[in-house]
Amino acid sequence: MNNQTMGAMVAALRKEKGMTQADLAARMGVTDKAVSKWERDLSLPDVHSIPKLAQVLGISVEELMGSAAPSGEGRKPLQPLVLLVVKAVALAMGVSVTVLSILGNLSTSTGFILLGIGLTCVGICLLQEKNRPGQ
Structure with missing residues (x-):
């Protein structure tokens, strides 16, 4: 899963676990809108919540953090x-x-x-x- 963005990884793992965005949000103590933004790569989880997110998704923090940046190399191309x-x-x-x-x-x-x-x-x-x- 290292070639996908963190948002795509969160969405895929959440679906594998049979959770809705609302389910994940409840387990994380955030809103479903926050989860939606994570999955669409519009925002990232708070740094303090990443270990809990990795635990809920059943992966290590290293695997979660090893996902690609939204643009592929950390910078967005000119629109x-x-x-x-x-x-x-x-x-x-x-x-x-x-x-x-x-x-x-x-x-x-x-x-x-x-x-x-x-x-x-x-x-x-x-x-x-x-x-x-x-x-």
Whole structure:
């Protein structure tokens, strides 16, 4: 079970034990909404309750803690909307330089700043694509 998130592990083990979220919540002294959030990887159990959770689920703390982080490596990839915004900023910087240059209102330092922002955004997008699994 080491390739799944803690939430997926909790859900699978709870179901194996024939417990509902409400059953697990009652045994843990939390609400069923808290258990639901754990299972959907929206939150984690309190550090003090992890030994009890492992006991209730019939596994060791090490097994429970050995589950994967929700993103697979502890960091979340850029969400598609954020990546779209970064691409839009890069495009906007390029358009700004072009328009200001045509209008004759672009100083050299302003042009370099705008292009630097745009190139930084392009770099972020390229790095994100390079680090995407399966690429």
